[in-house]
Amino acid sequence: MRILKVWIWLACLVAPSFASSMEFQVRDDLVPRLNQLEYIYPPTSPRDYSDVRPPAFSGSNFAGDNGYDAVFYLSGLIEKGDAERFIKFHTDRRYYSQKIVLNSPGGNFLEALKIGAYLKEQQDPMAGDPYAWEFAVLDGDRCLSACALILAMGGSIEGPRIESGAEVGFHMGILPERQAQSTANVRDIMNLTYDIVYEYTQLIEDGLLSPLLLRESLKHRTAKSFYFLHAGMRSWQMGFQPVAKPKNAPTINLVGLDQGAIFRICSAWSYASYDKLSASTQRGIEHFGDYEPRLPQAATRMKDIFDTLGTDLITRKLPDAQFDVITCSVSRNKNGLVSVAIFDPNLLGVEVPPPTCKGSRRMQGWCASSPTPTYPLNVPLLADSLGCSGGVFLKKTPTDLQNWTPDWAEMPSTRTGVAKREVNIRPTPGLGDTPTGTLAAGATAKIEDCAITNDRQGVFFRIRSGSQSGWVSARFILEDSGLMYPVTH
Known part of the structure; x- marks a missing residue:
């Protein structure tokens, strides 16, 4: 009272x-x-x-x-x-x-x-x-x-x-x-x-x-x-x-979408859902661990996984060493548009059973999935997972170090990454301008800013690598820290 x-x-x-x-x-x-x-x-x-x-x-x-x-x-x-x-x-x-x-x-x-x-x-x-x-x-x-x-x-x-x-x-x-x-x-x-x-x-x-x-x-x-x-x-x-x-929220195309980007999307979605449904956890869970595979697996194209498994719906467990319970499912339609879903029994109980594998064939942990509902993957969801929520460039340092960061972690003051494969550098974000150069596969770059665009790539990073600078599609950059930036701002 x-x-x-x-x-x-x-x-x-x-x-x-x-x-x-x-x-x-x-x-x-x-x-x-x-x-x-x-x-x-x-x-x-x-x-x-x-x-x-x-x-x-x-x-x-x-x-x-x-x-x-x-x-x-x-x-x-x-x-x-x-x-x-x-x-x-x-x-x-x-x-x-x-x-x-x-x-x-x-x-x-x-x-x-x-x-x-x-x-x-x-x-x-x-x-x-x-x-x-x-x-x-x-x-x-x-x-x-x-x-x-x-x-x-x-x-x-x-x-x-x-x-x-x-x-x-x-x-x-x-x-x-x-x-x-x-x-x-x-x-x-x-x-x-x-x-x-x-x-x-x-x-x-x-x-x-x-x-x-x-x-x-x-x-x-x-x-x-x-x-x-x-x-x-x-x-x-x-x-x-x-x-x-x-x-303003177009569905993501499969072109250039790799396993690393999908892992970030499913991880961000999973932790945001946990925060949303569990009020008692909202003080602490504002960040999520880095479940993204390292190179070369991170650069594996999702199209290659679909084609190898001979299906349009695939699934796998997120590689969380502690729990290994969150399932990520991805589907593609005939136009190459992508949908995703996450299933976490800690949140859903037995209300919605997670999908299971059909057959024994695997590719980097993925398998052909039993029928399961998915949701269109749009640009804002991709941007959230890449630290560009709402087009705002998120810093690497968490807002609440005491509640979340483990004692052994050293949070870098800047965001850096490595090119998963060769990617065009453009003078402005988006696909409209002619490239001014390329960032070589494996090259390290400092990530300085981000932007959301209404094209099939969706999110761009402004990078600096040696004498080169400009904008590259964010889905081609693998951030090189073992920890990820905040999901939200």
């Missing part, structure tokens, strides 16, 4: 002033745009996998005037009295299917708390209202401060959607700058209170959203300091649903 009182007191504080004011609109013109969006990351259970990524929103051609479906667009600064205004606005416009789209810099936390509580109450199945609710922040929009509180509270039941290119920022309730300056001890008192609440959050293990989200938000206590979430793996771990237009 004491924690709850402190939390409510903090939520009642207001954020700094912004120029615009909050508006509530019915925006049925957004329905076609919402219906284009697809989930980036797979469902929690393999039983729900399919060869086609499912739509992120329930499809509808209805307009709001027919009483069935509507898109409510909430934008601008959240000010005193907005909760009452919104409740009246919404009460007069109730529909069977409701999509709430948010675009706000934040504002009054008390009003946001009231709006969030109202939206959450409306979705209570015991209330008897069969409304379908879906919440989103769209590409180019931002939902910060008090707005993020509305998104988390209102959208927690179904998982709020964050479109690629959108930004959600969390921090704690703060006083207006002029009031904080005129009250000498306010900052010290608030910081002390935050620290107390922060310690208590370590005892919180369950909830509609990740305990880690609250813990991270508590670290940000000024108007310009936020814990940001984008359409990446970290958001997915915390219960949000990253979404994108198909062109």
Whole structure:
């Protein structure tokens, strides 16, 4: 109870002033745009996998005037009295299917708390209202401060959607700058209170959203300091649903895809799933061990494995020396597009049995697989596994050395790798420009940056090797450390 009182007191504080004011609109013109969006990351259970990524929103051609479906667009600064205004606005416009789209810099936390509580109450199945609710922040929009509180509270039941290119920022309730300056001890008192609440959050293990989200938000206590979430793996771990237009999350082609890249993808996916499903582990498991094979096995083309085994669906155990229980399956279709799946009995129990080998033929641990569902491998998943989550270049050093890094580990300050085979160096990321040279097979390179591209390669590294520098396809680079960088940022 004491924690709850402190939390409510903090939520009642207001954020700094912004120029615009909050508006509530019915925006049925957004329905076609919402219906284009697809989930980036797979469902929690393999039983729900399919060869086609499912739509992120329930499809509808209805307009709001027919009483069935509507898109409510909430934008601008959240000010005193907005909760009452919104409740009246919404009460007069109730529909069977409701999509709430948010675009706000934040504002009054008390009003946001009231709006969030109202939206959450409306979705209570015991209330008897069969409304379908879906919440989103769209590409180019931002939902910060008090707005993020509305998104988390209102959208927690179904998982709020964050479109690629959108930004959600969390921090704690703060006083207006002029009031904080005129009250000498306010900052010290608030910081002390935050620290107390922060310690208590370590005892919180369950909830509609990740305990880690609250813990991270508590670290940000000024108007310009936020814990940001984008359409990446970290958001997915915390219960949000990253979404994108198909062109922004294309399915990976088999061309140039090797065993090393697949191992990283399955490892990253496995650990992110564990973090997502096990709230009690979220404080520590933010990184994963390096299960990637070394050269020359890492450079083995997946196409060669498929062709040698004479099948379009293969499987193997991840070479985890400690457990050896995680199964990675990969499939290809007639167009050369790739789908993957991971099966971990520690997470799934007997709900979905892992695939088994058909016959005795093997190639580097892979075998022809029994029928099993897989999920389309898209560029964002590849980028996460290569340390380029959301197009952001991730550093090698973990954020929590004490909780994760073994005593014997020495974390390098830079990322380096070796070319698995000869690869073109280009002046810009992507396949559009003519190569300026090649990086020889086995050559060592320093990895300086990354970028996501909408071509069949998907992710590029900016490298420097001797006198050469430029951009190369990231899937051709094998990082040479025995430890991997964080899955998320």
